[in-house]
Amino acid sequence: MNPAALPLLDQALLVLAAMALFTAFALLAQTRLTAAIHTFAWQGALVAAVAALTGRASGDAHLYVSALITLALKVALIPWMLHRLVRRLALERQADPLEHPALTLLAGAGIVVFSDWVAEPVAHFDASATRNVIAISLAIVLLGMLMMVVRRQAVAQVLGFMAMENGLFLAAVASTHGMPLVVELGVAFDVLVAMVLFGVFFLQIKNSIDSLDIDRLSQLAEPVEDDDVRGDAP
Amino acid sequence: MNTGALALALAGAAVVAALASAASGLLATRWPRTLSWLAFPLLALCGATALAAGLLALAGDTTTTAILPLGLPWLPWHVRLDPLSGVFLLILGAVLVPVAIYGPGYTRAFRNGRDSLAALGVFTGLFVTGMLGVVLAADAFLFMVAWELMSLASYFLVTFQHEVAEHRRAAFLYLLMAHVAGLAILLAFGVLAASGGSFAFAAMRSHPPDALWASVAFALALLGFGTKAGLLPLHLWLPEAHPAAPSHISALMSAVMLKVAVYGFMRVVFELLGPPQWGWGVTLVLVGATTAVVGVLFALQQTDLKRLLAYSSVENLGIVFLALGLALIFLGSGHPALAALALVAALYQSLNHALLKGLLFLGAGAVLHGAHERNLERLGGLQRRMPRTGLFFLIGCMGMAALPPLNGFVSEWLTFQAALQAWQLGSGLLRILVPVAAAALALTAALGAAAFVRAYGSAFLGRARTRHVRRAHEVGVGMRLAQALLVAACAAAALLPTTLVGLFATATRQLTGAGLDQAGSRGWLWLTPIAPDVASYAPIPILLVLALLGASLVWALRPSRQVPVRRADPWDCGFAPPTPRMQYSAAGFAQPIRRVFAMVYALDEDTDAAAATHRLLVRDRLWGWLYAPLGVALDRLAELARRAQTGHVRRYLSWSLITLLVLLWIIS
Numbered sequence: 038m039n040p041a042a043l044p045l046l047d048q049a050l051l052v053l054a055a056m057a058l059f060t061a062f063a064l065l066a067q068t069r070l071t072a073a074i075h076t077f078a079w080q081g082a083l084v085a086a087v088a089a090l091t092g093r094a095s096g097d098a099h100l101y102v103s104a105l106i107t108l109a110l111k112v113a114l115i116p117w118m119l120h121r122l123v124r125r126l127a128l129e130r131q132a133d134p135l136e137h138p139a140l141t142l143l144a145g146a147g148i149v150v151f152s153d154w155v156a157e158p159v160a161h162f163d164a165s166a167t168r169n170v171i172a173i174s175l176a177i178v179l180l181g182m183l184m185m186v187v188r189r190q191a192v193a194q195v196l197g198f199m200a201m202e203n204g205l206f207l208a209a210v211a212s213t214h215g216m217p218l219v220v221e222l223g224v225a226f227d228v229l230v231a232m233v234l235f236g237v238f239f240l241q242i243k244n245s246i247d248s249l250d251i252d253r254l255s256q257l258a259e260p261v262e263d264d265d266v267r268g269d270a271p
Numbered sequence: 272m273n274t275g276a277l278a279l280a281l282a283g284a285a286v287v288a289a290l291a292s293a294a295s296g297l298l299a300t301r302w303p304r305t306l307s308w309l310a311f312p313l314l315a316l317c318g319a320t321a322l323a324a325g326l327l328a329l330a331g332d333t334t335t336t337a338i339l340p341l342g343l344p345w346l347p348w349h350v351r352l353d354p355l356s357g358v359f360l361l362i363l364g365a366v367l368v369p370v371a372i373y374g375p376g377y378t379r380a381f382r383n384g385r386d387s388l389a390a391l392g393v394f395t396g397l398f399v400t401g402m403l404g405v406v407l408a409a410d411a412f413l414f415m416v417a418w419e420l421m422s423l424a425s426y427f428l429v430t431f432q433h434e435v436a437e438h439r440r441a442a443f444l445y446l447l448m449a450h451v452a453g454l455a456i457l458l459a460f461g462v463l464a465a466s467g468g469s470f471a472f473a474a475m476r477s478h479p480p481d482a483l484w485a486s487v488a489f490a491l492a493l494l495g496f497g498t499k500a501g502l503l504p505l506h507l508w509l510p511e512a513h514p515a516a517p518s519h520i521s522a523l524m525s526a527v528m529l530k531v532a533v534y535g536f537m538r539v540v541f542e543l544l545g546p547p548q549w550g551w552g553v554t555l556v557l558v559g560a561t562t563a564v565v566g567v568l569f570a571l572q573q574t575d576l577k578r579l580l581a582y583s584s585v586e587n588l589g590i591v592f593l594a595l596g597l598a599l600i601f602l603g604s605g606h607p608a609l610a611a612l613a614l615v616a617a618l619y620q621s622l623n624h625a626l627l628k629g630l631l632f633l634g635a636g637a638v639l640h641g642a643h644e645r646n647l648e649r650l651g652g653l654q655r656r657m658p659r660t661g662l663f664f665l666i667g668c669m670g671m672a673a674l675p676p677l678n679g680f681v682s683e684w685l686t687f688q689a690a691l692q693a694w695q696l697g698s699g700l701l702r703i704l705v706p707v708a709a710a711a712l713a714l715t716a717a718l719g720a721a722a723f724v725r726a727y728g729s730a731f732l733g734r735a736r737t738r739h740v741r742r743a744h745e746v747g748v749g750m751r752l753a754q755a756l757l758v759a760a761c762a763a764a765a766l767l768p769t770t771l772v773g774l775f776a777t778a779t780r781q782l783t784g785a786g787l788d789q790a791g792s793r794g795w796l797w798l799t800p801i802a803p804d805v806a807s808y809a810p811i812p813i814l815l816v817l818a819l820l821g822a823s824l825v826w827a828l829r830p831s832r833q834v835p836v837r838r839a840d841p842w843d844c845g846f847a848p849p850t851p852r853m854q855y856s857a858a859g860f861a862q863p864i865r866r867v868f869a870m871v872y873a874l875d876e877d878t879d880a881a882a883a884t885h886r887l888l889v890r891d892r893l894w895g896w897l898y899a900p901l902g903v904a905l906d907r908l909a910e911l912a913r914r915a916q917t918g919h920v921r922r923y924l925s926w927s928l929i930t931l932l933v934l935l936w937i938i939s
Binding site for chain 1: 501919924925927930931932935936937939
């Protein structure tokens with residue numbers, strides 16, 4: 038498939054999706070929390086743009102609504118809430134370096150190749166840019182998950198989780214021209230509720246163990262009784 | 272309303288009464304006395320209605336089914352009351368009524384204790400409900416629900432006095448083995464449901480699995496029901512759990528719950544598995560005979576009265592399964608009439624064991640209540656202090672030792688009659704195997720007699736071995752009445768064998784197609800199970816002759832009036848006056864058998880002549896052979912699983928990611 042042969046709208050879609058994938062990598066490697074939140078906002082903006090463009094291409098009016106919701110939630114509200122959270126928890130200056138940055142990014146690249154390979158069979162369903170966008174969205178989901186695995190900071194984990202949601206949304210928009218509006222509203226609402234809950238939890242965790250390093254959460258487990266204590270108990 | 276519907280309605284009433292008893296048990300948190308005048312009377316009502324329902328179903332030879340509007344929406348519960356269920360309802364009712372009468376007196380001692388009486392009341396009710404449900408269920412779904420209810424409720428009863436670490440350990444072992452058993456039964460029903468296409472027993476009955484799968488289901492059923500019934504390698508929970516539970520609960524568990532396991536086994540193997548294979552029968556005969564011999568050998572060595580009774584239960588269940596094995600052999604080789612005889616023997620043995628073991632556990636409870644001791648080495652001389660309990664316990668021991676004309680003899684005699692018909696079998700191997708099993712049965716009976724002579728002799732005869740036993744007192748009216756009721760039931764089972772065999776034959780006609788019509792062919796007085804001229808037994812003439820002989824002996828040996836009775840020390844060798852410690856001890860009584868069968872026991876024994884002490888610990892070799900290695904292997908497996916279960920969030924997330932990647936790789 039030669040990208041240059043596609044209609045202009047599809048080319049624009051591909052570029053936007055590729056940029057979203059790039060932001061996923063940026064999220065993966067970004068050690069500063071505030072910068073990561075900005076990157077996440079950019080990813081949301083790109084996904085919203087993809088939705089709007091698809092709406093333009095297919096003429097589905099409800100995709101504009103979806104794009105607006107995404108813009109409001111992922112670009113404005115959630116980043117703002119995260120910012121406020123980071124400020125309240127005094128984490129602005131805290132860096133969360135990866136343990137093996139090169140290895141992580143290589144794994145990310147591997148995931149992209151893998152996603153492309155997984156999306157291969159989807160090729161014949163459409164000649165347009167859909168296949169590539171599906172591969173990219175799958176890669177964004179998996180990269181979000183990888184981010185949750187490699188990051189120790191709880192806020193960074195939330196970013197990974199939200200990035201996964203972005204990937205899913207992108208897949209829905211690209212493959213089936215968006216989910217029904219009701220479903221989308223529901224998902225958006227869920228994401229918002231999740232965000233609020235995360236905020237509450239983080240405040241509580243911070244209060245109780247004085248850190249947001251989730252590797253230390255295992256200390257919260259109840260002390261194991263009598264004969265079960267062996268080896269790695271603290 | 273016809274007989275069958277009436278019987279089923281009565282059984283339903285019994286279930287409702289048991290549930291009501293469980294609910295009323297809750298009141299005991301505030302008002303402990305409600306346990307005595309509400310929960311236990313409701314249980315007695317439940318027992319009486321169950322007894323009536325069982326008798327009606329047996330006498331009317333009716334089969335009634337109904338579909339309950341309970342369970343899952345697309346899977347309603349089926350219930351069915353047929354003669355086989357009737358037999359076990361009869362057993363349940365006959366034991367439950369005395370237990371309910373016994374309960375108030377026995378639990379009064381717990382009122383000021385730390386243990387929750389409400390838990391006792393609630394779980395007793397649920398336990399009985401579960402047993403009734405198992406017996407009445409006509410589909411695998413209801414059966415499993417009721418079965419688990421029975422297992423879990425009895426777990427809570429075993430752990431009733433949970434502040435004792437030993438009880439907690441026993442209860443955990445019981446729970447573990449009950450779960451393994453439940454799993455095996457579930458899998459057996461899975462095999463049956465796969466071929467029957469439905470969970471209802473009716474569908475399974477009409478489409479039995481093929482021979483291979485039937486054998487798989489048989490093995491699973493034997494594992495599951497055998498664990499519950501205490502068959503040999505899986506019996507270890509029984510001697511732990513029975514002493515831990517309160518005595519009236521031990522009576523229920525030993526007398527009824529083990530029989531419910533027998534019922535489940537009979538229902539699955541004789542009705543749902545299709546044509547029986549004689550290999551199953553051989554397995555059962557071997558397992559049953561080994562269980563009986565080993566059970567009684569261990570019963571002989573126990574010093575804890577309730578542990579002794581528990582091992583004796585293992586022995587009796589071995590005999591029941593031996594008889595069931597004989598029935599399968601006869602059925603598989605085309606002798607339905609002989610199979611019916613063996614089945615009647617098994618059912619009769621179940622009833623007798625229920626009545627006798629119920630009586631003995633209640634007696635052991637009375638000893639515990641009156642003397643606060645259950646160790647045979649510290650008891651002694653109770654016959655003078657607790658005369659009624661002693662008499663009842665003696666009758667129970669005689670029945671368990673299978674002395675004619677008591678009821679234990681009838682069922683063992685019937686089992687022997689079935690085994691002695693082995694010459695009719697075609698296969699030479701079976702013709703050898705069955706008499707060998709009969710010989711094992713004879714050995715069991717003799718050792719059983721020794722075990723109960725030892726139990727009664729050490730506990731009730733001689734002199735009290737400890738000070739607190741010397742102050743033992745007779746128990747209250749209710750507890751004595753309960754034992755008397757069971758003695759009366761034993762007497763009925765002993766003296767009316769023809770009637771009972773006739774009732775049980777309706778159940779065997781349902782399972783094998785053959786009854787025992789010839790059993791009463793010489794009138795109700797004579798039991799002739801095979802043919803009028805082959806073997807016969809008449810308990811009432813034997814009783815009369817024995818009574819006559821005994822009376823004349825007493826008359827001949829009566830003390831003469833002329834010589835006054837002189838009380839003095841017995842012969843004491845001219846040394847110190849005899850003390851209770853000079854008596855024949857329970858361990859000493861069993862010593863010769865311990866030497867002869869030393870290879871069976873894991874003995875830990877040493878004698879210190881200087882300190883005049885003797886320490887003896889008899890343990891089951893199976894702990895070391897089977898259970899400990901199994902435990903170690905499980906521990907290793909758990910350790911491997913622990914490596915993955917670190918408790919780190921990120922580790923779990925990476926497992927999810929890897930799983931996702933692998934799954935994606937597989938589908939593409």
